[in-house]
Amino acid sequence: xxxxxxxxxxxxxxxxxxxxxxxxxxxxxxxxxxxxxxxxxxxxxxxxxxxxxxxxxxxxxxxxxxxxxxxxxxxxxxxxxxxxxxxxxxxxxxxxxxxxxxxxxxxxxxxxxxxxxxxxxxxxxxxxxxxxxxxxxxxxxxxxxxxxxxxxxxxxxxxxxxxxxxxxxxxxxxxxxxxxxxxxxxxxxxxxxxxxxxxxxxxxxxxxxxxxxxxxxxxxxxxxxxxxxxxxxxxxxxxxxxxxxxxxxxxxxxxx
Numbered sequence: 001x002x003x004x005x006x007x008x009x010x011x012x013x014x015x016x017x018x019x020x021x022x023x024x025x026x027x028x029x030x031x032x033x034x035x036x037x038x039x040x041x042x043x044x045x046x047x048x049x050x051x052x053x054x055x056x057x058x059x060x061x062x063x064x065x066x067x068x069x070x071x072x073x074x075x076x077x078x079x080x081x082x083x084x085x086x087x088x089x090x091x092x093x094x095x096x097x098x099x100x101x102x103x104x105x106x107x108x109x110x111x112x113x114x115x116x117x118x119x120x121x122x123x124x125x126x127x128x129x130x131x132x133x134x135x136x137x138x139x140x141x142x143x144x145x146x147x148x149x150x151x152x153x154x155x156x157x158x159x160x161x162x163x164x165x166x167x168x169x170x171x172x173x174x175x176x177x178x179x180x181x182x183x184x185x186x187x188x189x190x191x192x193x194x195x196x197x198x199x200x201x202x203x204x205x206x207x208x209x210x211x212x213x214x215x216x217x218x219x220x221x222x223x224x225x226x227x228x229x230x231x232x233x234x235x236x237x238x239x240x241x242x243x244x245x246x247x248x249x250x251x252x253x254x255x256x
Contacts, residue, residue, distance in 0.1 A: 008211050008223070009177060009233075010106055011070040016060050016093050017078040017085055018046060019053040023110055026135030026160055029185050032077045053084045060096055069102040081111040087118060098125040104236075108133060108157055112142035119149045126236070131155035131175075136163035147172040153234050159211060160186075164193045170204040174234040180214025180221070189214060194225060207232035 005013045019036065022028070032051070039047040046056060063072060074080060074097075080090060097105045104127045109115050112132045124130075130151045132142040135158070146154050153174045158165065160181030168176070178197050180189035194210065201208040210230040213221035223229060 005073060005076070007073060007076070008231075009071075009209055010073040012066075013073045013076040014059070014063055014105075015075055015077045016056050016096075017053070017075050017080060017082070017089075018056060019049065019051045020078050020082060021053070021084075024135065024139060025162060026110070026133060026139075029160075029181060029183060029187070031183055034183065036077060053078065053082060055085070055089055057089075057092075060092060063096055063100045063103055066100075066103065069104075072103050072105050074105050074107045079109050079111055080107055081109040081114045081118070083111070083114060090118065091122065094122050094128070097128050098123050101125065101127050103127060105129060106131065106155070108155075110139075110142070112145040116145045116148055119151075124149075124151045126152040129153035129155060129234075131157055131177075133157045133159065134165070135160055137165050137167075140165065140167075140169065143169050143173065153236055155234065158197060160214065161189050161193055161197075162187055164190075165197060168197060168200050170200065170206050173206055174236075175207050175209065175232075176201050177209045177211055179211035180218075182212060182214040182216070182218040184216065186215050198225065198230065207234050209233070 005011060020032065022030070036047050036051040040050045080093060106129045108131045110133045115130065128151060130146070130149055131154065132146045134140060134142055134156060143156055146156070147169065154172060155175035155177065156173055157177045159177060159179035161178055176197065178194055181187050198208050198210070208230050209232055210223055210225045212218050212223045215221045
């Protein structure tokens with residue numbers, strides 16, 4: 001349930017919850033759903049219910065067993081703030097994260113409204129980052145809610161980026177990730193959408209990470225943007241180990 005990750009901006013994944021439900025256009029070709037269906041077909045016991053929301057309490061203590069510090073993507077196969085996850089269980093996950101300060105945890109949710117409602121009662125230790133996913137301009141309101149959460153690092157994932165976002169609200173945002181959709185039925189991302197977001201981040205001094213162009217064969221499309229990779233990370237004491245594994249680019253704000 002927690003393994004090394006091929007995701008470019010993290011080291012490992014930890015899934016105390018699996019399964020989810022679709023709530024916006026970015027969910028249409030969900031990679032986690034595809035993976036869950038594949039694992040179910042292979043007879044994996046954790047995915048006997050496919051992509052149905054499922055708590056996995058037996059893996060709650062797994063990060064405590066990892067001795068070396070790492071960047072951990074929380075619930076790559078679900079959404080911690082899904083309305084079906086009991087508040088008490090969310091609090092248990094936070095207890096684990098706060099009790100293992102050697103790791104930095106990256107929580108990503110599309111349910112920014114529930115995140116904000118719960119945020120005042122959660123312990124936002126410096127090693128707990130939180131972000132929201134936004135696929136087009138219709139969902140920028142999620143960023144505005146995220147900006148009100150008292151976390152040490154607030155980040156936005158524009159993946160899959162499905163349209164232009166010309167006025168991304170970057171006040172109180174510490175990091176932006178952009179990526180095109182990948183896999184079967186991948187919807188295209190236009191270069192000008194990506195470069196416009198990159199330029200907004202440069203002007204605002206917000207670290208920018210370009211994950212991928214995507215497509216059916218994402219490895220062929222690569223992740224070069226105008227001749228270079230963008231691997232910027234937020235400047236925080238909690239990411240010293242992650243910057244080593246991600247190439248050492250910390251808040252490198254370059255014009256052009």
